[in-house]
Amino acid sequence: MSGFTVAIVGRPNVGKSTFFNRMLEQRKAIVDNVSGVTRDRQYGVAEWTGKSFNLIDTGGFVPESEDVFEREIKKQVLIALEEANALIFVVDASTGITTLDEAMADVLRRTTKPVFLAVNKVDNADRLLEAAEFYSLGFENIFFLSSMTGSGTGELLDAVTALIDEDHTEPENADLPKFAIIGQPNVGKSSLLNALIGQERTIVSDIAGTTRDTIHTRYNLFKKDFILIDTAGIRRKDRVNEDLEFYSVIRAIKAMDEADVCLLMIDAAKGITAQDLSIFSLAVKKGKGIVILVNKWDLIEKDTNSAKEYEKQLKERLAPFTDLPIIFISVIDKTRIFRAVETGLEVYENRQRKVPTSQLNEVMLKAVEAYHPPVVRGYPLKIKYITQLPTVVPSFAFFCNFPDDVKQPYKNYLENQLRANFNFKGVPVRLFFRKK
């Protein structure tokens, strides 16, 4: 997965959200509910001819007044310009060019980043003729499409994915485990980094990340070499008041792309937020190793069952992926912070795990024998052979007679059996069913 990020910008009602959903097809979008003047921003991973990229719909703004409106739109474009590798500027063929389109075009023409002008709502040939006026905005890459029907979107995707260099992720130190510490502002990310640095002055070097928004720091703790990807320390002074949330989410996604394991930090007192859950499901979708760190545990009044009860409730929110470590830490009291890193290393090992085929078949065929898959149209569904695929994210192919008829509950059973027999704690796994 590359860290390539594409932002969709445009004034409200041009069809950004429709376009976004079309790009993701049936894939579920991650919706970030931001209150106030903005409506939902959406994040997702789009895939096209084997290449994938992050797609951000920067959202629509609910105008309070003309002034606020212009300012918000400008902010949206500036953030997108700063954070994305390429932009898709959506306009509406049914309305023609508006003054807001022109204002946005002015800002966008000045960037050196690739801008794709997507003239949307070109549902028929008449619209195509009318849409010709958009050439006057002066963008070289212009595409006429209908997000509603999907026509024309393939050409745009071809052009966007042509920019993606598959080797986008840096080869430097490729063999070292990479951790990203992610979480809401003020959860304690910088404090954790400082605590780790303070205790053991073992930083080997700072290495620039693949994007200028991440810093890779090489550590040597417990005789283990690893890299921490930090985004916490990077805050542009002139922008601290501007949409910190949005920055932090985009940064988290970038750090996540570069990491093997995400240390997702949540605030013990606040509990897990909707945005934490969005980030969590994105990490699962991207197949990253995950450790949950419940920080500021010192603030919680505890009795003997507190951690257990807390963990149980947390897992209910994280379901269905709950086979993962949850560690209660206090950076301030330096409680269990090294445990956190050690656990990250364990999850890294688990993600690297390759189960020998013979062992896999011995265990899993026994599990199939113990609990047979349901009968399909009167025929027994037979799983004959299992193999682990040579992929980064642990993936298993089950060869069977009716691969399309294996139902979710049975897939869950098989995944649980895999997890019960081989240690994949903290690691999303993928199951594929293939015709034998």
Ligand code: GDP
């Ligand atoms: P956003 O505010 O830019 O995110 O716009 P939305 O995606 O919410 O779309 C605004 C309206 O335009 C909705 O009523 C959509 O159904 C409609 N729309 C979006 N794409 C198309 C299209 O390709 N053709 C037509 N005719 N309508 C569209």
Ligand code: GDP
């Ligand atoms: P970041 O924005 O995620 O990098 O968070 P910071 O590291 O800047 O921490 C935000 C605030 O939380 C600071 O005032 C820290 O002192 C405080 N903090 C961090 N860890 C803990 C902890 O374990 N317990 C308590 N009580 N406060 C903490």
